[in-house]
Amino acid sequence: xxxxxxxxxxxxxxxxxxxxxxxxxxxxxxxxxxxxxxxxxxxxxxxxxxxxxxxxxxxxxxxxxxxxxxxxxxxxxxxxxxxxxxxxxxxxxxxxxxxxxxxxxxxxxxxxxxxxxxxxxxxxxxxxxxxxxxxxxxxxxxxxxxxxxxxxxxxxxxxxxxxxxxxxxxxxxxxxxxxxxxxxxxxxxxxxxxxxxxxxxxxxxxxxxxxxxxxxxxxxxxxxxxxxxxxxxxxxxxxxxxxxxxxxxxxxxxxxxxxxxxxxxxxxxxxxxxxxxxxxxxxxxxxxxxxxxxxxxxxxxxxxxxxxxxxxxxxxxxxxxxxxxxxxxxxxxxxxxxxxxxxxxxxx
Amino acid sequence: xxxxxxxxxxxxxxxxxxxxxxxxxxxxxxxxxxxxxxxxxxxxxxxxxxxxxxxxxxxxxxxxxxxxxxxxxxxxxxxxxxxxxxxxxxxxxxxxxxxxxxxxxxxxxxxxxxxxxxxxxxxxxxxxxxxxxxxxxxxxxxxxxxxxxxxxxxxxxxxxxxxxxxxxxxxxxxxxxxxxxxxxxxxxxxxxxxxxxxxxxxxxxxxxxxxxxxxxxxxxxxxxxxxxxxxxxxxxxxxxxxxxxxxxxxxxxxxxxxxxxxxxxxxxxxxxxxxxxxxxxxxxxxxxxxxxxxxxxxxxxxxxxxxxxxxxxxxxxxxxxxxxxxxxxxxxxxxxxxxxxxxxxxxx
Numbered sequence: 001x002x003x004x005x006x007x008x009x010x011x012x013x014x015x016x017x018x019x020x021x022x023x024x025x026x027x028x029x030x031x032x033x034x035x036x037x038x039x040x041x042x043x044x045x046x047x048x049x050x051x052x053x054x055x056x057x058x059x060x061x062x063x064x065x066x067x068x069x070x071x072x073x074x075x076x077x078x079x080x081x082x083x084x085x086x087x088x089x090x091x092x093x094x095x096x097x098x099x100x101x102x103x104x105x106x107x108x109x110x111x112x113x114x115x116x117x118x119x120x121x122x123x124x125x126x127x128x129x130x131x132x133x134x135x136x137x138x139x140x141x142x143x144x145x146x147x148x149x150x151x152x153x154x155x156x157x158x159x160x161x162x163x164x165x166x167x168x169x170x171x172x173x174x175x176x177x178x179x180x181x182x183x184x185x186x187x188x189x190x191x192x193x194x195x196x197x198x199x200x201x202x203x204x205x206x207x208x209x210x211x212x213x214x215x216x217x218x219x220x221x222x223x224x225x226x227x228x229x230x231x232x233x234x235x236x237x238x239x240x241x242x243x244x245x246x247x248x249x250x251x252x253x254x255x256x257x258x259x260x261x262x263x264x265x266x267x268x269x270x271x272x273x274x275x276x277x278x279x280x281x282x283x284x285x286x287x288x289x290x291x292x293x294x295x296x297x298x299x300x301x302x303x304x305x306x307x308x309x310x311x312x313x314x315x316x317x318x319x320x321x322x323x324x325x326x327x328x329x330x331x332x333x334x335x336x337x338x339x340x341x342x343x344x345x346x347x348x
Numbered sequence: 349x350x351x352x353x354x355x356x357x358x359x360x361x362x363x364x365x366x367x368x369x370x371x372x373x374x375x376x377x378x379x380x381x382x383x384x385x386x387x388x389x390x391x392x393x394x395x396x397x398x399x400x401x402x403x404x405x406x407x408x409x410x411x412x413x414x415x416x417x418x419x420x421x422x423x424x425x426x427x428x429x430x431x432x433x434x435x436x437x438x439x440x441x442x443x444x445x446x447x448x449x450x451x452x453x454x455x456x457x458x459x460x461x462x463x464x465x466x467x468x469x470x471x472x473x474x475x476x477x478x479x480x481x482x483x484x485x486x487x488x489x490x491x492x493x494x495x496x497x498x499x500x501x502x503x504x505x506x507x508x509x510x511x512x513x514x515x516x517x518x519x520x521x522x523x524x525x526x527x528x529x530x531x532x533x534x535x536x537x538x539x540x541x542x543x544x545x546x547x548x549x550x551x552x553x554x555x556x557x558x559x560x561x562x563x564x565x566x567x568x569x570x571x572x573x574x575x576x577x578x579x580x581x582x583x584x585x586x587x588x589x590x591x592x593x594x595x596x597x598x599x600x601x602x603x604x605x606x607x608x609x610x611x612x613x614x615x616x617x618x619x620x621x622x623x624x625x626x627x628x629x630x631x632x633x634x635x636x637x638x639x640x641x642x643x644x645x646x647x648x649x650x651x652x653x654x655x656x657x658x659x660x661x662x663x664x665x666x667x668x669x670x671x672x673x674x675x676x677x678x679x680x681x682x683x684x685x686x687x688x689x690x691x692x693x694x695x696x
Contacts, residue, residue, distance in 0.1 A: 005479050007430065011454050013480050054677050082355065083545065091439030091498075092671035093459045097548055097682055106359050106545035107684065108467060111441045111457040119456060123471065130478030131353050132361050150439075150673075197431065197454035200445055323440035325498075329402050334445055336455065 005129050009229025011222070012196040017180040019128035020188035020345065022135070023074035026298035027066045028291075029144065029170030031283075035276045040299035041171070042069055048145065048170055056094055059143035063088070063099030066172040067137065074176050078103040081176070082133035085120035087111050088141050089168075089290060090150055095141055105137070113319030114215075114244050115198065116140040117173060117294040118338030121315075124177045125192040125340070139174035140317075142289025151208065151324055164210035166246050166288035169275060173294030175302075185345065189306045194341040196226040200321065202334035208327050212249020212285055215318040218335035219245060220256035226314060226339045227262065238310040240264050241301060242337070243293030243317035244272035246285030271296035293317040305344045315340045353477050357577025359570070360544040365528035367476035368536035368693065370483070371422035374646035375414045376639075377492065377518030379631075383624045388647035389519070390417055396493065396518055404442055407491035410639075411436070411447030414520040415485065422524050426451040429524070430481035433468035435459050436489050437516075437638060438498055443489055453485070461667030462563070462592050463546065464488040465521065465642040466686030469663075472525045473540040473688070487522035488665075490637025499556065499672055512558035514594050514636035517623060521642030523650075533693065538653045542689040544574040548669065550682035556675050560597020560633055563666040566683035567593060568604035574662060574687045575610065586658040588612050589649060590685070591641030591665035592620035594633030619644035641665040653692045663688045 004016045026041045033044030050061035071078060087110035088095035096109060112119040117140040124138035145155055147168035153159045178184045180191060201218040219242050245253055250273065254265050271293045272286035297315060304310045318337040353364045374389045381392030398409035419426060435458035436443035444457060460467040465488040472486035493503055495516035501507040526532045528539060549566040567590050593601055598621065602613050619641045620634035645663060652658045666685040
């Protein structure tokens with residue numbers, strides 16, 4: 001093994017031999033195909049039902065399509081993959097259950113709300129760097145219609161949306177992680193050098209139409225811990241990229257970090273802000289959902305890293321632990337965020 | 349580090365230095381306090397609402413109570429614990445979110461239906477043996493009333509239950525896992541020497557009132573893989589212990605394994621069958637829920653191992669990937685099961 005993995009500071013891990021992102025793939029829906037990042041995704045479906053008759057089956061089909069594409073792009077068979085780490089927003093993870101069933105790969109089901117891609121990358125990287133597997137797949141998805149039905153109103157109801165509301169992305173992003181060895185180096189697109197795992201943070205926000213405000217404190221907490229655990233300044237990163245805070249959450253995040261003398265205003269980016277043109281596409285505060293950060297990672301972000309435009313980013317998917325049941329019972333919406341340090345490889 | 353962890357066979361891991369179960373705790377509800385295992389749990393609450401005003405908050409309170417007890421028994425502070433691996437059956441894991449919030453420990457949310465305790469032990473043990481943490485907590489819970497409301501009918505409806513139905517256990521079980529080093533040895537109650545991670549298995553069963561039939565094929569698959577990956581015969585284990593197959597699932601499991609010449613009839617045990625007296629307590633096929641296997645592990649099973657009555661068991665929590673949405677849309681109920689090899693320590 002050589003270099004050891006080590007726990008770092010309060011909440012982080014530095015990997016001894018950083019796992020590689022060997023390949024990545026993203027598939028999105030119709031609205032994403034009209035947004036600013038449309039050319040960065042591998043595929044955008046013209047049919048948001050993905051040929052199915054329910055929104056839940058559609059999300060499963062989206063996951064299956066993305067993983068098939070990922071395997072095709074990478075040249076691996078499903079039998080080459082030792083584990084899958086996956087999750088979605090639906091109750092009892094039905095999008096993942098039915099979407100990934102046919103691959104017959106040992107499965108760890110995860111729920112971190114919209115932070116799930118951070119959780120699946122973290123556990124996937126720990127598994128590879130711990131010597132437990134050659135290759136694993138980490139993924140997450142969301143679907144606008146299945147999420148609206150679960151968390152807010154069925155589409156047919158035609159409810160109005162306040163300006164603080166976000167628009168759940170119909171999208172899935174998936175990566176193959178592999179060992180950080182010489183064999184893999186030539187095909188590697190990026191590497192995961194460290195992680196900082198978040199705590200559940202509750203600021204008592206009770207507005208399910210303002211998820212940015214629920215998640216910003218968790219993002220601020222994990223970013224601050226990442227910088228102090230690794231001993232980094234903000235400028236260590238080309239970008240610090242949150243999942244789906246949107247415009248309102250972004251402002252809160254920057255303010256919260258300013259209050260502890262950390263200024264990320266110049267290198268902060270939010271996947272939810274990037275994926276849609278809020279004015280033209282009427283998406284209000286921005287995109288959201290675990291598919292938002294997952295698809296933007298497996299399109300825009302990894303493209304930039306592969307092409308050496310960015311050397312090192314902090315990827316921080318953000319989740320709001322919203323449930324229709326707890327919300328209707330008057331509970332607040334706590335947030336969680338998981339940070340992943342992603343760096344380029346094969347620089348010339 | 350010395351001895352290496354190694355991937356074993358198709359789906360297993362053998363730990364180089366087996367993580368210790370340093371302490372365990374279990375809390376249950378009223379019906380469990382009338383069952384055959386009542387004296388094995390640390391506590392049984394006389395109030396199934398645990399002082400709360402909703403069933404969901406009650407389940408959160410149950411988790412919080414169990415973890416507080418676990419910390420007290422072990423003498424650790426929450427700041428000694430590096431990660432928590434936890435899950436429950438409710439949509440968006442609200443029992444865990446609100447139950448574990450106050451501990452402020454980095455959190456990995458898991459969903460494996462009733463197999464969640466197997467998933468949380470597996471990932472917890474991988475984290476410890478990988479050198480990522482000194483101590484982690486793995487736990488899972490379920491609550492009869494919050495589960496009935498989520499998956500079947502509200503209690504007030506007073507529906508009749510077919511004989512194939514199981515009774516969701518109100519219970520939580522939690523362990524502290526620690527490094528397999530000499531320092532920890534004197535306090536260790538058991539050790540986790542290996543795991544076999546399950547795939548999602550779908551036999552097309554569509555009956556939400558017969559979960560045993562949904563889960564038995566997944567249990568058969570992972571037990572068979574465990575034996576072949578480790579090169580063990582059935583008699584390697586004092587007990588092979590499934591989570592909540594109940595009487596019907598047990599029969600199917602034994603038949604399925606008999607068909608491949610594996611006879612576990614003499615050492616099979618099912619937590620769901622043990623926890624209630626089915627005839628006296630009117631629980632039909634047996635107990636179920638992630639709290640069933642978790643509480644029986646953290647009571648009965650670990651007591652037997654600690655006292656050297658059992659040397660080695662295969663603990664196989666079984667999950668049915670049932671969701672009210674997918675079920676109402678006519679989908680089948682796939683199963684999943686995760687196997688954990690638990691052995692005694694400090695034998696004289």
